Each structure stands twice: as C-alpha cells, then as structure tokens.
Amino acid sequence: MIRAHALTKRYGDRLAVDGVDFTVQPGKVTGFLGPNGAGKSTTMRMIVGLDRPDSGTAEVNGRRYRDLDAPLREVGVLLDGRAAAKGRTAYKHLRGIAATHGIPASRVDEVIALAGLESAAGRRVGGFSLGMGQRLGIAAAMLGDPSTVILDEPVNGLDPDGIMWMRSLLRRLAAEGRTVLLSSHLMGEMTQTADHLIVIGQGSILADGPLREVIDGVTHESVRVRTRDVERLTSAVAGPGVTITTGADGTVDIAGMGAEQVAESAAAAGVVLYEVSTITGSLEDAYLALTSGAVDYRSQTLEMGAPR
Structure with missing residues (x-):
C-alpha cells in the first residue's frame, strides 16, 4: 500500500505539490493522471525518496522509502527507462543491480524473460530503442519481485505487442495482490x-x-x-434540460433524455430513426473536464495567413 498524507513540495516560488492525500490500495491498478507540470512525477519521486517533501509524508507499507530494509524487494520503480549505463549490456546492468541487493543471478534470467529481452540481453544498452529501454526498465523494477510497483509512462515507445504485454503484466500483478501505481497520457490504455x-x-x-x-x-x-x-426530430425532443447537437451526416446527439424517451417522441412525431444508441462519457471527456482549469501549458491555435 502507498499512502500520501499532506504531501507538499515547493521549488522556489512554484508550488509543485500542494498538500495531497491519497491511498493506493493493493490488488488494483491505480492510474495517476494529470497535465504536464501537474505534480505527478514529483509525487512519485517523493514516494521513493528521490525528492524530499517540504511537509507531509509518503509511505510504502507503512514506512518511508528510506527506512525500508530491502527497498528493491518491496518497491519496483520505473521513472526513466534510459537510466542505465550505455556501455553496459542489458544483462550486466541487471546483474549489477541484483548483486548489490543480494538477489540471485537466476532472478536476472527470469526478469529478462519476463520483459522479452532474451535476444537483446548481450547487447549494449546504448544501442537500445526507446521501447527496448522501457522493457529493460521494467525488468529492473521487477528484479526484487516487489509487492509494490510504481511505473511512470511505462508504455512510451512500446509497439502494439509491447503495449498488450504491459497491459497483461499490470493486470496480473494486481490479481496477485500487489499495489500498482501507473501514470500515462494514453487515455485509451488507461481505460483498459x-x-x-x-x-x-x-x-x-x-x-x-x-x-x-x-x-x-x-x-x-x-x-x-x-x-x-x-x-x-429536434422539435419533437426539445424541452427544458435537453441539449441537442446535430451532425452533418444526419446524426443527432441528445442529452437529458433516455433512449426510450427519444424513440417515443420520434414515433409520436412520425419521425423515422435509422439508428439509436446510448453514448457514455469517456475517460478522455472526464479528464478534460476535470483538468480544464488546471493546465499550466496550454497550446494556442495558429491562424495561418500570408507569409511574413
């Protein structure tokens, strides 16, 4: 379990994290979402002791990360998949981590297989693609067989097969009763x-x-x-609390009425409907609604005109 209580971090005049409270429960995949600059990475770094909070606490299994007896065996972390010496092979990188934490070499072989790196284990990390670097970072995170896993944008650079593998791994870890905290900007992937x-x-x-x-x-x-x-149809369904949006292809989206009410109103007005479907809100819709007033870096529409 991960617990943050009144966690606060300031960099100069900028308040990066403002007294946040949350609990990440075991047995679930918990998604951590927010715009760029929202405080996600800073919060993750404070959880694993890379940044010190100005006030508040962050604990894993009831203890601060720095107080854990064997942190790699309790918390697996991927914050930067490129955090490996470029001149080392993937195997030697993992073997070095294992040796300093009393983890047997056999476990290195296991996580290399888990991450699908068997054919690349003898290659130098400097020649890895972004996706291969991510797989190596995940292998390192799983080296201690931890009960808690914290992954920052783990699917970056992964191909479709890699994304499916990552999804399956996360679901399996949660099913085993582990605590999983995952950040990602891919709303479709987070939904699944x-x-x-x-x-x-x-x-x-x-x-x-x-x-x-x-x-x-x-x-x-x-x-x-x-x-x-x-x-x-628009005249038939119009009324207090009803919002109607029409499309160029003859579609009409109606909010404030159920499907049966819409169908009955259309039938009473003699309107033939060729399609009736219920549209539920998406995670992307919810995310944009929640963060509409909390975006630090907002893009502007570029108006194209004559060259200057």
Missing part, C-alpha cells in the same frame, strides 16, 4: 488497464475513485440517433 484513478492538477488532487465512478461524476450520458428528418 486501471481499476482506480487519481487525477492531479496544479499540485492538488482533482479526483480520486473507481474509474467508472470518476468518469460518470463529470460526464453525462447521451443518445445518438440518425434520421433524415433532423428538423422535425
């Missing part, structure tokens, strides 16, 4: 992997709960229909 979400913005927790609960809390269900008589 996470059980629980913690969303942070400008150093503060914006949401903390089961994935579906977080999504449903800030998004709304709508009904999508397709008809050749958009104008008459």
Whole structure:
C-alpha cells in the first residue's frame, strides 16, 4: 500500500505539490493522471525518496522509502527507462543491480524473460530503442519481485505487442495482490488497464475513485440517433434540460433524455430513426473536464495567413 498524507513540495516560488492525500490500495491498478507540470512525477519521486517533501509524508507499507530494509524487494520503480549505463549490456546492468541487493543471478534470467529481452540481453544498452529501454526498465523494477510497483509512462515507445504485454503484466500483478501505481497520457490504455484513478492538477488532487465512478461524476450520458428528418426530430425532443447537437451526416446527439424517451417522441412525431444508441462519457471527456482549469501549458491555435 502507498499512502500520501499532506504531501507538499515547493521549488522556489512554484508550488509543485500542494498538500495531497491519497491511498493506493493493493490488488488494483491505480492510474495517476494529470497535465504536464501537474505534480505527478514529483509525487512519485517523493514516494521513493528521490525528492524530499517540504511537509507531509509518503509511505510504502507503512514506512518511508528510506527506512525500508530491502527497498528493491518491496518497491519496483520505473521513472526513466534510459537510466542505465550505455556501455553496459542489458544483462550486466541487471546483474549489477541484483548483486548489490543480494538477489540471485537466476532472478536476472527470469526478469529478462519476463520483459522479452532474451535476444537483446548481450547487447549494449546504448544501442537500445526507446521501447527496448522501457522493457529493460521494467525488468529492473521487477528484479526484487516487489509487492509494490510504481511505473511512470511505462508504455512510451512500446509497439502494439509491447503495449498488450504491459497491459497483461499490470493486470496480473494486481490479481496477485500487489499495489500498482501507473501514470500515462494514453487515455485509451488507461481505460483498459486501471481499476482506480487519481487525477492531479496544479499540485492538488482533482479526483480520486473507481474509474467508472470518476468518469460518470463529470460526464453525462447521451443518445445518438440518425434520421433524415433532423428538423422535425429536434422539435419533437426539445424541452427544458435537453441539449441537442446535430451532425452533418444526419446524426443527432441528445442529452437529458433516455433512449426510450427519444424513440417515443420520434414515433409520436412520425419521425423515422435509422439508428439509436446510448453514448457514455469517456475517460478522455472526464479528464478534460476535470483538468480544464488546471493546465499550466496550454497550446494556442495558429491562424495561418500570408507569409511574413
């Protein structure tokens, strides 16, 4: 279990993490989301003792990371997949870590197989692609067979096969009762992997709960229909609390009414519907709604005109 209590970190005049409280429970994959600069990486670094909080505490299994007797056996961490000496082979990199933590060489072979690095174990890390570096970082994180795993953007650089492997590994770790904290900017992947979400913005927790609960809390269900008589359908369903959005292809999205109500109103007005479907909110919709006021680095639309 990971527990953060009133965790605060300031860099000069910038408040990076502002008194955050959360608990990451074992047996679940907990997704950690937030815009760039939101405080995710700083929080993760404080959990594993790489940054010291100005106030508050971060604990793993009831103890600060620096107080753990055998940290690699309790916490597996991937914060930077490129954090390996480029002149060493993958095997020697892992063997060096294992030797300093009293982990047998046989475990090195096991994590190399786990990460699918058998054919690359003898190659120097400096020649690895981003995806291969990520696999090596995950192998290092799993070297001590830890009960808690903290991974920052682990699917960066992975091909589709690697992403499926990562998804399966995370689900298996959670099923084994381990604590899994995962950050990612890939909303589709997080939707398929996470059980629980913690969303942070400008150093503060914006949401903390089961994935579906977080999504449903800030998004709304709508009904999508397709008809050749958009104008008459719009008149038939219009009313207080109903929001109607029309598309160029004859689709109409209706929020504030259920599918049966929409179908009954259309039938009463003599409107033929060729499609009726219920659209639920997505994680991307929820994320954008939650973080709309907590984005430090916002892109601007570039208006194209004559060259200057």
